[in-house]
Amino acid sequence: MASWEEQLRDELAGRDLAVASVPGKGRGLFAARSFFPGEVVISQEPYASTPNKISVGSNCDNCFASRNLRKCSVCRVAWYCGSACQREEWKLHQLECRAIAALTEDRKKMLTPTIRLMVRLVLRRKLQDDKAIPSSGTDNYNLVDALESHISEVDKNQLVLYAQMANLVQLILPSFELDLKEITHTFSKFACNAHTICDPELRPLGTGLYPVLSIINHSCVPNAVLIFEGQTAYVRALQPISKNEEVSISYIETAATTMKRQDDLKHYYFTCTCPRCVKDSEEDALLEGYRCNDQKCDGFLLPNAGNKGYTCQKCSTSRDGEELQKMASDVLLLSDKVSSLVSSGIDNSEVGSMYKTIEELERKLYHPLSITLLHTRETLLKIYMELQDWQTALMYCRLTIPVYERIYPPFHPMIGLQFYTCGKLEWLLEYTEDALMSLTRAADILRITHGTKSEFMKELLGKLEEVRAEASFRLSAGDEQ
Numbered sequence: 001m002a003s004w005e006e007q008l009r010d011e012l013a014g015r016d017l018a019v020a021s022v023p024g025k026g027r028g029l030f031a032a033r034s035f036f037p038g039e040v041v042i043s044q045e046p047y048a049s050t051p052n053k054i055s056v057g058s059n060c061d062n063c064f065a066s067r068n069l070r071k072c073s074v075c076r077v078a079w080y081c082g083s084a085c086q087r088e089e090w091k092l093h094q095l096e097c098r099a100i101a102a103l104t105e106d107r108k109k110m111l112t113p114t115i116r117l118m119v120r121l122v123l124r125r126k127l128q129d130d131k132a133i134p135s136s137g138t139d140n141y142n143l144v145d146a147l148e149s150h151i152s153e154v155d156k157n158q159l160v161l162y163a164q165m166a167n168l169v170q171l172i173l174p175s176f177e178l179d180l181k182e183i184t185h186t187f188s189k190f191a192c193n194a195h196t197i198c199d200p201e202l203r204p205l206g207t208g209l210y211p212v213l214s215i216i217n218h219s220c221v222p223n224a225v226l227i228f229e230g231q232t233a234y235v236r237a238l239q240p241i242s243k244n245e246e247v248s249i250s251y252i253e254t255a256a257t258t259m260k261r262q263d264d265l266k267h268y269y270f271t272c273t274c275p276r277c278v279k280d281s282e283e284d285a286l287l288e289g290y291r292c293n294d295q296k297c298d299g300f301l302l303p304n305a306g307n308k309g310y311t312c313q314k315c316s317t318s319r320d321g322e323e324l325q326k327m328a329s330d331v332l333l334l335s336d337k338v339s340s341l342v343s344s345g346i347d348n349s350e351v352g353s354m355y356k357t358i359e360e361l362e363r364k365l366y367h368p369l370s371i372t373l374l375h376t377r378e379t380l381l382k383i384y385m386e387l388q389d390w391q392t393a394l395m396y397c398r399l400t401i402p403v404y405e406r407i408y409p410p411f412h413p414m415i416g417l418q419f420y421t422c423g424k425l426e427w428l429l430e431y432t433e434d435a436l437m438s439l440t441r442a443a444d445i446l447r448i449t450h451g452t453k454s455e456f457m458k459e460l461l462g463k464l465e466e467v468r469a470e471a472s473f474r475l476s477a478g479d480e481q
């Protein structure tokens with residue numbers, strides 16, 4: 001009988017993919033033929049998964065839908081959107097349900113998403129071992145076993161926490177004789193291999209372990225993107241991927257300076273050496289730096305030798321260091337104030353005006369491509385959407401797009417989603433021509449990252465058709481006048 005490695009190799013070869021080791025990275029996934037932008041490189045169902053909110057009923061345990069949810073009346077932890085999903089999960093949930101129902105209310109409170117993910121992983125492994133459910137070359141426990149754990153590098157306190165979590169899993173599954181050391185290691189594997197399951201608008205819904213997708217290494221300039229439909233994960237090419245090229249995705253938010261990205265990647269125990277990380281570029285100075293005093297100049301500033309002020313690298317205009325520091329501390333003070341007022345529950349319109357003041361100050365202080373300024377504008381967009389002040393929301397949405405286009409690769413889902421938001425606001429405000437342009441841009445990008453078949457994409461393409469029809473009606477009505 002073929003080993004699990006041979007089975008994996010054969011199944012991946014059938015999908016025009018191969019696993020190979022990459023110096024300094026461990027294993028990696030490679031294309032065995034070329035893939036075009038938007039093509040699905042690989043898709044996978046999770047070996048185990050769980051919604052983020054347990055007991056609250058935010059998503060169906062099986063398909064991650066958020067509508068028509070009903071709680072399992074026995075364990076009162078699992079939620080399903082209908083009997084089909086409940087039936088599909090029944091073999092697994094039957095075991096889980098029995099274990100959870102036997103827990104005291106206090107123990108039930110300890111059932112965090114990570115603990116639940118482990119419980120479900122152990123149960124699924126048992127079902128496959130007992131042949132109660134099928135396994136395959138890309139769906140078996142050996143693939144989980146082979147995942148990188150970085151156990152020798154994990155901090156001592158973290159290891160103690162994993163060991164305590166392993167004990168809790170044993171308490172939840174008393175009829176299993178668990179290898180606690182193995183469970184501890186598996187928690188460590190979760191930390192650098194599990195994926196956050198997101199909705200099409202990239203809002204996190206849950207966590208899943210996809211052991212074949214976990215073979216894909218990271219790049220800050222990836223050639224592929226991971227998008228979910230329900231809990232099915234799709235990796236799509238963002239650009240042409242040639243035969244024998246390594247497939248890469250990004251594990252982190254890439255709209256950040258090199259230092260921030262490297263810091264976020266510490267959690268995965270490696271230093272990224274992708275072209276963006278090794279390039280000695282001016283990008284970080286744009287993303288984090290101060291703006292030129294000349295409002296028409298888009299240069300960035302660097303500190304002068306001896307820390308005496310800053311000079312624009314494009315037009316050589318200087319800015320006073322003390323003045324910049326004073327402005328930066330004013331922004332910080334105001335940001336702290338608004339944060340404490342938000343937690344005390346003040347009115348959203350007051351929060352909006354305070355953020356507007358912060359944005360005005362930041363505009364004078366930071367480069368137009370600054371990440372800090374971008375985040376403030378994203379916050380303002382959210383606030384004015386909630387306030388249903390569409391005109392102001394649109395203004396901030398439009399201001400974010402040039403920054404997105406500068407910091408993300410051309411087919412990044414964030415750019416597509418922001419064009420989509422812009423288009424919907426323009427449509428609502430009856431700026432038909434603008435809405436047509438924004439929705440066309442959104443569709444061009446999201447077609448690549450999200451495919452065309454999901455409900456989300458059908459809705460976008462439907463809206464685009466509607467706007468296109470209205471635009472041509474207006475044009476022909478205008479022609480007749």
Ligand SMILES: C[S@@+](CC[C@H](N)C(=O)[O-])C[C@H]1O[C@@H](n2cnc3c(N)ncnc32)[C@H](O)[C@@H]1O
Pocket residue numbers: 024025026027028146147148150192193214215216217218219268269270271272273
């Ligand atoms: C999800 S796994 C990827 C597959 C992994 N290489 C393996 O052999 O199973 C994540 C781990 O892979 C390694 N890794 C991923 N991307 C890397 C990169 N760009 N450079 C170096 N190591 C990387 C790190 O050890 C990281 O913790």
